[in-house]
Amino acid sequence: MESAERIISLRKDRPSERAVASVIEALAAQFGNRLATSLAVRRQHAHTSTWLENEPADAVVFAQSTADVQAVVTRCAEHRVPVVPFGTGTSLEGHLNAPFGGIAIDLADMNRVLEVHADDLDCVVEPGVTRKQLNEYLRDQGLFFPIDPGADASLGGMAATRASGTNAVRYGTMKDNVLALTAVLANGEIVHTARRAKKSSAGYDLTRLLIGSEGTLGIVTDLTLKLHGIPEAISSGVCPFPSVEAACNATMATIQFGIPIARIELLDELSVRACNQHSKLNLPEQPMLFVEFHGSDANVAEQSQRFGEIAQESGGGPFEWATRPEDRNRLWQARHDFYWAVFALRPGTQSFATDVCVPISRLAECVTETQRDIAASGLICPIVGHVGDGNFHCSPLIDMENPAEIKAAEGFMNRLVERALAMEGTCTGEHGVGQGKMKYLEAEYGPAALEAMRAIKRAFDPHNIMNPGKIVALG
Amino acid sequence: MESAERIISLRKDRPSERAVASVIEALAAQFGNRLATSLAVRRQHAHTSTWLENEPADAVVFAQSTADVQAVVTRCAEHRVPVVPFGTGTSLEGHLNAPFGGIAIDLADMNRVLEVHADDLDCVVEPGVTRKQLNEYLRDQGLFFPIDPGADASLGGMAATRASGTNAVRYGTMKDNVLALTAVLANGEIVHTARRAKKSSAGYDLTRLLIGSEGTLGIVTDLTLKLHGIPEAISSGVCPFPSVEAACNATMATIQFGIPIARIELLDELSVRACNQHSKLNLPEQPMLFVEFHGSDANVAEQSQRFGEIAQESGGGPFEWATRPEDRNRLWQARHDFYWAVFALRPGTQSFATDVCVPISRLAECVTETQRDIAASGLICPIVGHVGDGNFHCSPLIDMENPAEIKAAEGFMNRLVERALAMEGTCTGEHGVGQGKMKYLEAEYGPAALEAMRAIKRAFDPHNIMNPGKIVALG
Numbered sequence: 031m032e033s034a035e036r037i038i039s040l041r042k043d044r045p046s047e048r049a050v051a052s053v054i055e056a057l058a059a060q061f062g063n064r065l066a067t068s069l070a071v072r073r074q075h076a077h078t079s080t081w082l083e084n085e086p087a088d089a090v091v092f093a094q095s096t097a098d099v100q101a102v103v104t105r106c107a108e109h110r111v112p113v114v115p116f117g118t119g120t121s122l123e124g125h126l127n128a129p130f131g132g133i134a135i136d137l138a139d140m141n142r143v144l145e146v147h148a149d150d151l152d153c154v155v156e157p158g159v160t161r162k163q164l165n166e167y168l169r170d171q172g173l174f175f176p177i178d179p180g181a182d183a184s185l186g187g188m189a190a191t192r193a194s195g196t197n198a199v200r201y202g203t204m205k206d207n208v209l210a211l212t213a214v215l216a217n218g219e220i221v222h223t224a225r226r227a228k229k230s231s232a233g234y235d236l237t238r239l240l241i242g243s244e245g246t247l248g249i250v251t252d253l254t255l256k257l258h259g260i261p262e263a264i265s266s267g268v269c270p271f272p273s274v275e276a277a278c279n280a281t282m283a284t285i286q287f288g289i290p291i292a293r294i295e296l297l298d299e300l301s302v303r304a305c306n307q308h309s310k311l312n313l314p315e316q317p318m319l320f321v322e323f324h325g326s327d328a329n330v331a332e333q334s335q336r337f338g339e340i341a342q343e344s345g346g347g348p349f350e351w352a353t354r355p356e357d358r359n360r361l362w363q364a365r366h367d368f369y370w371a372v373f374a375l376r377p378g379t380q381s382f383a384t385d386v387c388v389p390i391s392r393l394a395e396c397v398t399e400t401q402r403d404i405a406a407s408g409l410i411c412p413i414v415g416h417v418g419d420g421n422f423h424c425s426p427l428i429d430m431e432n433p434a435e436i437k438a439a440e441g442f443m444n445r446l447v448e449r450a451l452a453m454e455g456t457c458t459g460e461h462g463v464g465q466g467k468m469k470y471l472e473a474e475y476g477p478a479a480l481e482a483m484r485a486i487k488r489a490f491d492p493h494n495i496m497n498p499g500k501i502v503a504l505g
Numbered sequence: 506m507e508s509a510e511r512i513i514s515l516r517k518d519r520p521s522e523r524a525v526a527s528v529i530e531a532l533a534a535q536f537g538n539r540l541a542t543s544l545a546v547r548r549q550h551a552h553t554s555t556w557l558e559n560e561p562a563d564a565v566v567f568a569q570s571t572a573d574v575q576a577v578v579t580r581c582a583e584h585r586v587p588v589v590p591f592g593t594g595t596s597l598e599g600h601l602n603a604p605f606g607g608i609a610i611d612l613a614d615m616n617r618v619l620e621v622h623a624d625d626l627d628c629v630v631e632p633g634v635t636r637k638q639l640n641e642y643l644r645d646q647g648l649f650f651p652i653d654p655g656a657d658a659s660l661g662g663m664a665a666t667r668a669s670g671t672n673a674v675r676y677g678t679m680k681d682n683v684l685a686l687t688a689v690l691a692n693g694e695i696v697h698t699a700r701r702a703k704k705s706s707a708g709y710d711l712t713r714l715l716i717g718s719e720g721t722l723g724i725v726t727d728l729t730l731k732l733h734g735i736p737e738a739i740s741s742g743v744c745p746f747p748s749v750e751a752a753c754n755a756t757m758a759t760i761q762f763g764i765p766i767a768r769i770e771l772l773d774e775l776s777v778r779a780c781n782q783h784s785k786l787n788l789p790e791q792p793m794l795f796v797e798f799h800g801s802d803a804n805v806a807e808q809s810q811r812f813g814e815i816a817q818e819s820g821g822g823p824f825e826w827a828t829r830p831e832d833r834n835r836l837w838q839a840r841h842d843f844y845w846a847v848f849a850l851r852p853g854t855q856s857f858a859t860d861v862c863v864p865i866s867r868l869a870e871c872v873t874e875t876q877r878d879i880a881a882s883g884l885i886c887p888i889v890g891h892v893g894d895g896n897f898h899c900s901p902l903i904d905m906e907n908p909a910e911i912k913a914a915e916g917f918m919n920r921l922v923e924r925a926l927a928m929e930g931t932c933t934g935e936h937g938v939g940q941g942k943m944k945y946l947e948a949e950y951g952p953a954a955l956e957a958m959r960a961i962k963r964a965f966d967p968h969n970i971m972n973p974g975k976i977v978a979l980g
Binding site: 222 | 622623624625626627666667668669673677678680681690694695696697698699700701702703704705706707708709710711713714716717718722733734736757760761762763801803804807860862863864865866894895896925926929930931932933934935936937938942945946949950951953954955956957958960961962963964965976977
């Protein structure tokens with residue numbers, strides 16, 4: 031595989047300074063103080079997480095409507111200036127960088143819940159609505175939206191990266207929980223990808239094509255989302271295991287027995303230590319599964335009992351229940367804050383985002399080999415995982431002043447992806463490609479599928495203005 | 506809306522006779538007696554269901570491998586001759602017609618189950634494997650594949666039309682149950698759309714793009730499918746209602762209460778009569794829900810009890826259980842044979858395939874208005890529906906010798922689609938577009954989304970050889 035230096039896009043040229051100046055002038059006239067050009071604002075709107083370099087756009091527009099987004103895209107298209115959409119800035123693979131400059135469109139002010147159809151278990155939201163905001167809005171109606179990446183991300187961004195999180199094992203990913211989208215395409219046209227019916231066989235699935243396209247085909251300006259009733263009963267618990275392998279084996283058995291578990295999250299020893307420190311928990315520092323069950327009272331009791339038996343057979347236990355909602359929330363908040371917790375293990379370092387996902391039958395083997403690799407590489411690298419889906423994250427903590435460490439981490443990351451691909455897995459289960467995973471796509475898909483993706487990109491965006499330099503960068 | 510005459514494609518020209526002759530000559534040399542040119546065989550491989558006219562290809566090749574499919578497509582591409590894939594011939598919208606001639610590729614001999622990964626709950630099959638064949642193959646391992654359109658369709662065809670059926674309310678459609686595909690594209694390249702991992706955020710979703718593309722973007726040559734454990738307990742039953750509206754109201758309440766019902770099927774009075782006649786059942790001739798619950802013993806009992814309460818509140822009942830597997834199978838076989846049963850209501854007629862799907866909150870209203878329309882139109886037209894998804898089928902039985910009847914049925918069908926679209930529904934919940942529903946796509950999506958679909962078609966198939974004249978026909 032190629033080195034991290036090759037993540038650069040094939041687009042070699044920025045637009046001319048004159049083109050950028052023309053666009054900024056026109057947008058300034060239209061948007062007034064909703065256009066910003068200060069370096070601080072521009073840097074905030076480029077990539078800010080993990081190890082990738084910050085590559086700011088030339089200006090930021092704060093959009094308030096689909097019409098605003100359309101106006102910016104149309105103006106940029108005229109001058110072939112890039113457009114980079116921005117939600118909350120929590121993506122992990124350089125999705126927000128502007129390697130060729132251009133205009134960042136901040137969608138955070140488009141944060142209205144437009145419609146809730148409780149009877150149909152769906153709602154329509156603007157792209158800047160965050161998952162927590164939506165769930166607070168819905169709570170009184172007994173409804174919730176299940177997809178929960180670690181960050182309180184925007185729903186538009188979550189659709190763009192095909193995000194998932196801890197609940198995906200039961201509720202699926204964004205792919206499964208978006209009914210329809212409105213998007214502005216590179217030609218300035220506004221498309222509605224589907225009706226609100228629960229299923230349809232009417233033509234090509236534009237909804238799923240835009241989900242995971244990371245702003246390279248269109249900019250999402252509203253989303254129709256599937257909702258779920260808040261379960262009658264929820265029970266969470268933690269279960270320690272003698273080894274990560276034993277925890278993975280218990281996970282595999284749980285899935286294979288068809289227990290409809292809502293969450294099943296692995297934390298290795300080091301990750302438990304990080305959560306204890308950061309989130310003031312008192313967990314024993316050994317490999318751990320955090321689990322949750324949703325259903326009726328009777329159903330949840332039945333699921334929990336079965337899981338307890340499986341855990342015991344794998345050498346795990348004792349199982350501890352967090353029965354009070356506040357304890358349960360504390361537990362899951364700690365899991366969601368894990369991204370921040372790890373840095374306390376080695377202050378001043380940065381983390382490489384890894385995100386492989388393998389068929390569940392290969393999970394224990396993949397994690398175990400990875401642990402050996404970590405030990406051999408001398409890296410400090412906690413492991414957590416949405417293991418019910420076969421997805422896990424290793425977070426090597428790297429002193430970015432130390433080239434040898436960077437090299438070691440890159441080597442580790444490449445081997446991890448090779449290992450996952452050899453096991454019929456993927457280089458990214460939920461973070462997306464952005465800039466960081468581009469170099470792995472050909473090994474994952476082969477040249478013909480990658481060329482088919484490029485054909486779609488060319489068809490939708492012939493001048494390569496939509497978030498260029500990401501996924502399948504065009505020359 | 507336009508009349509049925511306008512379903513013709515924009516492609517005006519057949520390939521030259523010389524081009525077709527060259528292709529047939531070359532394919533005959535390669536495939537020997539696996540190439541057929543008799544009219545009888547060609548007509549069998551074109552559209553044979555419902556009212557659309559049969560438009561045969563110029564020849565049929567019986568493929569046995571991905572390489573065979575690739576050879577045919579490559580040869581046809583060279584001479585710009587159309588290619589029409591064929592599974593079991595059970596599609597309903599003229600998907601198999603060859604309005605511009607060309608080569609039909611019969612995939613029925615590609616009927617091997619290639620791999621079963623019981624631990625991962627998935628399998629890999631060739632496109633000619635049918636759903637019943639697969640489920641017989643899997644039964645000993647305690648696994649099943651849930652998607653069940655009425656016919657014993659091929660899984661390749663089911664993917665191509667984004668099929669669903671009675672179980673979709675719980676298990677989703679083909680969109681949700683295919684992990685990956687192998688397909689031959691118009692350029693002769695073979696693409697693998699995804700790895701076997703349960704989820705991925707790696708680039709554009711080629712899997713979902715091909716699902717529902719009806720052979721217009723590529724020909725599926727293998728599928729990786731999600732499997733499910735056969736539930737510990739299954740219970741089915743029938744519940745009569747005083748009106749179709751009452752049955753729809755009970756369905757809405759069931760979905761809104763979050764009961765994970767596995768099947769909930771509406772039959773109106775006329776449909777019950779048809780099933781009684783055709784399948785020798787003894788059901789009371791009144792509107793009816795056929796339901797099924799999957800889960801553990803305790804869970805199924807709990808679900809059934811809750812459903813019974815809801816049915817009673819809507820004025821339905823008494824609820825009768827089919828506890829013995831043979832009674833249960835007889836019930837569902839009758840439901841699946843409904844397509845054939847209706848013709849007994851009026852022998853010698855043909856049926857127009859209708860397939861609208863609306864948000865569940867609008868279901869009772871949509872069905873009730875449709876019943877009024879049927880009465881006013883003087884049509885004989887039973888209604889059945891996968892009502893848990895808001896999807897229902899009306900089958901007007903038409904004497905095709907009587908132009909006034911045909912006109913009345915066309916008018917009914919157009920009003921039905923307009924009604925569904927006005928309620929945020931779709932013109933086709935599960936049958937696909939084919940030739941029959943093309944005229945409704947612009948009203949459903951608007952011109953910008955339709956143009957985006959055309960851009961995809963052009964990008965994948967610039968010479969318009971892949972099942973031309975379907976979905977978004979190109980000029």
